[in-house]
Amino acid sequence: MPTVQFTCSDCTQTIEVNEEMRETILDTGCPVCTTPASEDDFEDE
Numbered sequence: 001m002p003t004v005q006f007t008c009s010d011c012t013q014t015i016e017v018n019e020e021m022r023e024t025i026l027d028t029g030c031p032v033c034t035t036p037a038s039e040d041d042f043e044d045e
């Protein structure tokens with residue numbers, strides 16, 4: 001499964017996520033600080 005890199009715009013935590021986790025983060029925000037995430041916070045490797 002392809003992964004993308006999530007970098008939180010607030011706490012700057014970088015996490016490698018799969019598509020399912022990406023959807024979850026877009027839905028619920030950063031797993032670390034719960035700041036809402038946008039498409040721009042994800043980067044294909």
Ligand SMILES: [Zn+2]
Nearest residue numbers: 008011030033
């Ligand atoms: Zn964060």
